[in-house]
Amino acid sequence: MNQSDLIPFPDTETLVQQVAGRWLDAVDAANTAGKPFHVALSGGRVAGRFMAAAHVLGTSRRTCWDTVHFHWGDERCVPPDHADSNYKLAQSALLDPAGIDAACRHRLCGELPPEEAARLAEAELARVTGTASGSVPVLDLVFLGMGEDGHVASLFPGAPQSVVTSTGWVIPVIGPKPPPQRLSLTFQVLAAAKEVWVLASGAGKEEALKESLRIGGNTPLAQLLSLRSHTRIMTDLPLPV
Numbered sequence: 001m002n003q004s005d006l007i008p009f010p011d012t013e014t015l016v017q018q019v020a021g022r023w024l025d026a027v028d029a030a031n032t033a034g035k036p037f038h039v040a041l042s043g044g045r046v047a048g049r050f051m052a053a054a055h056v057l058g059t060s061r062r063t064c065w066d067t068v069h070f071h072w073g074d075e076r077c078v079p080p081d082h083a084d085s086n087y088k089l090a091q092s093a094l095l096d097p098a099g100i101d102a103a104c105r106h107r108l109c110g111e112l113p114p115e116e117a118a119r120l121a122e123a124e125l126a127r128v129t130g131t132a133s134g135s136v137p138v139l140d141l142v143f144l145g146m147g148e149d150g151h152v153a154s155l156f157p158g159a160p161q162s163v164v165t166s167t168g169w170v171i172p173v174i175g176p177k178p179p180p181q182r183l184s185l186t187f188q189v190l191a192a193a194k195e196v197w198v199l200a201s202g203a204g205k206e207e208a209l210k211e212s213l214r215i216g217g218n219t220p221l222a223q224l225l226s227l228r229s230h231t232r233i234m235t236d237l238p239l240p241v
Helices: 012-033 045-061 087-099 114-129 185-194 206-213 219-227
Strands: 003-008 037-041 067-071 073-074 143-147 170-174 183-187 195-198 230-235
Touching: 003 206, 012 037, 012 045, 012 206, 012 219, 012 230, 045 087, 045 143, 073 087, 114 170, 114 183, 185 219, 206 219, 206 230
Parallel strands: 003 230, 037 067, 037 143, 143 195, 195 230
Antiparallel strands: 073 183, 170 183
């Protein structure tokens, strides 16, 4: 049975600060246990603010990032220094300021042909997480935003059934907004993660959140929630009634 924890915040700044603190607590726990911590980051405005907050808070707390491996939920098919790159967003807000080692940055190579980039990303996931062929990698934490249409990562409404049911880990997809060519983790990888935290923030998203939380909801987020036993949704939006 799927269960979603809807966690409200009064404003975006409180949301990003509190979620950053919760993430650093999880990183500290992994460090104490001597385990690597595999996280997938997202793009978007709130993600940028959240990552910047994590850097500032991590500096004040002297967080050790050495065991954290950074992955991405999706990427636009652009070079890593392009303004639309999700990697560039993370690089500017967190990775470079925190001095994250290059060996711990497992970016999706948007500058390559999409099929090749997907193959390389799957091979890297297998290598870094130690996942055998035929299994599904289990990330410790996946951060997701939510679009006005309820999309998560680059899994959009109306996607072909081949995208919805894909048994791959990373696939090329076409999005409705430029740049249209994307790479995305699949539903099965998102569903397998130990934790998924959705940061639902931004004007015009109230109806998408309401539809996503409805039993039988018709959004990609609703689809993901139905596949998971537990998901946390952090939001500064008015709560659905």
